[in-house]
Amino acid sequence: MSQPYEYTLAELMITAASDAWRGDGEILASGIGVIPRLGASLAKLTHTPELLMTDSEAFLVEEPVPLGPRGDFEPRYSGYMGFERVFECVWGGRRHVMIGPTQIDRFGQTNLSVVGDYVRPKAAMLGVRGLPGNSINHASSMLVPSHSPRVFVAGEVDMVSGVGYNPARWGEGMRQDYVDLRRIITDLCVMDFGGPDRAVRVISLHPGVTREQVAAATGFPLEFLADTPVTRAPTPDELALIRQLDPHDMRAQQIKGNPPANRAEL
């Protein structure tokens, strides 16, 4: 397969996702979905080998499991991590999850339940799943394949499933200090919660993306890191590992049109 570009936007987002787990140490890294899972796997194979990881079903592995049909690859297990134990891990706080919520607001609150009115919603999705417990107990990051005001909504998300830094939602005596929102990786940029009062802040722009573009695609005002850098490129070693981890190129299906990382090359 000839590829006219050095690496794709999806591959750039995978390395950006990987960086979210950098230095986390011995915690369970849970990447839900293709790009987060590849990011977590890459983190474990490169800068943070201490991470714990599962086969995305019920067993712990020390060698990340490639995506899709495995051919001759036989996973070898280092331990057990069924759902009941995952919950126990969640409540103990030793986990960093990356998920793709349907909506995110300026407080970092997330929604995976319904869009529109709660009783008669425009669209029912999955339900709140583990978002309330994850977000209040351990580190959380987010992956957004299509950065738009439909995802980054004005006001609050339609059904607050994961908690955020919205003072109005917290009562006296509730512990907020376990809430740890880390990174948001989108097809335009990487963000954190490093602005004033934990406001969402752009910490790098993908190649060829402008501040104005990001601001226009976001339903709430954004902070920007001074002299906002360009998101770092994957190294050749990282790209080789990504190809091993994703032999069926499922990453090519994740971003519409599978564009190159640098929009200027389009």
Added chain:
Amino acid sequence: MNKEMTLSQACAQIESGMTVGIGGWGPRRKPMALVRELVRSDVRDLIVVAYGGPEVGMLCAAGKVKKLVFGFVTMDAIPLEPFYRKAREAGELELMELDEGMLEWGLRAAGMRLPYLPTRCGLATDVVAKNADLKTIASPYDDGEVLLAMPALRLDVALLHVNDADRWGNTLITGRDAYFDHLFARAADRTFVSCERLADKFALTAEQAKANLFERYLVSGVVHAPGGAHPTLNNPDYGWDLAHMKAYAAAAGEEGGWAAYRACHIDGGEAAYRAQNGLPARLAELSHPIF
């Protein structure tokens, strides 16, 4: 002792308005033969408690569900369960939408005969805002932390599907994950279990016996239903029937789709279902999903 019964004898124990917990997780090891029997019955206005998969969609489509107590409904490979969506978007269901861990906590509290268990899960979200009955409680110790008091989810009946059982009500779950079936059994007044293989009385090795996850005094009835989790997976015995689940999902987009699915797969009874779906021979062909 012999707790063996038929699907219809088990479902005859379920009355309209009861709270019914369903084991498994999404499209994994769901007691589908029992659920199909429930669809065929006259029962209605059920309160269904589940980590939901296609059984929730089917019970909604059949008009059996008054209230849903859940954290999600999904078929994994088909993320959005179309018949659940229809019922949910029509505003037909009463809801108790919970964090997955809160659901576990509610079952645990019921199994331990406690009124509630404290947790942080759910605080500061719309789970609290949309469930007006949920209350918080302050820790009586020096920390004084305010926690959510997750109420016990007491079940009238739990329905489970397991790999092996005997006529005494002993069960084995040999699959990769027990999910929360043991907690459903503990939370319920009566538990009915369907199984792939039924023995008179187990005589197991120590290693085999470790797959026994809850006591037989919790089990009121055992139904021999090979392939009884189909079309959901039941490892290590068989994978899921993705083609079947796709056809089921597609039916939701067609006029009269549910009636057609029901007529084809449910109304004729379980023997007809097995013939229609080539069970049990075809179970061996169903591949285990790769997650």
